[in-house]
Amino acid sequence: MRDFGSAVVLAGGKSSRMGFDKSTMVLQNKKLIESTIKKLDSLFDDIIISVDSIEKKSEFNHAKIAVDKVKGVGPLGGMISALEMAQSDKLFVIPCDMPVIDTKYISFMMKYMDDNEIILSEKKGYFEPFPGFYSKSLIPRIEELINQNRRSIRAIFECSRTKVISESEWKKLGFSEEIFTNLNTTQDVEKYLSYK
Secondary structure (H helix, E strand, O other): OOOOOEEEEEOOOOOOOOOOOHHHOEEOOEEHHHHHHHHHOOOOOEEEEEEOOHHHHHHOOOOOEEEOOOOOOOHHHHHHHHHHHOOOOEEEEEEOOOOOOOHHHHHHHHOOOOOOOEEEEEEOOEEEEEEEEEEHHHHHHHHHHHHOOOOOOHHHHHOOOEEEEOHHHHHHOOOOHHHHOOOOOHHHHHHHHHOO
């Protein structure tokens, strides 16, 4: 099995703060999730959309849909199903509400995997789980965390070989913190579009 080649767009969130399903979000007359897939196509040939229910499958014109095996546990539920479906050992993970896809930064992250199981970034002293790479070897540990009712994705960092790219490092190389933009509310969307 090759190391890279698979990516998943998480589209199973409740979107409670946004007020509507974020997987249907339209920005500048384009469906955000479709724009995301188009950008990922240049790096990955195995792209998965993770959804929380079988009913959502019909909403996406995409061949590979992973339905959450475990419901109501947040991103971990979507990630475990996608990891099981992925054709490569390392899976690139990004939620459907992150509009900035920097393919150069994604390629930069790949260089750090080596023997690590997770690669993510740090911003303002906090770990940013997305965008990030996660390995298939995490599947049994994610299952264990779910069984323990530990739903925070950060719990997996503590029991895995995790590489964190520091803010000073990615800034030194000229990357922008825009790559961590997350649209959780309509105000976030308005703010994001005002700079475009």
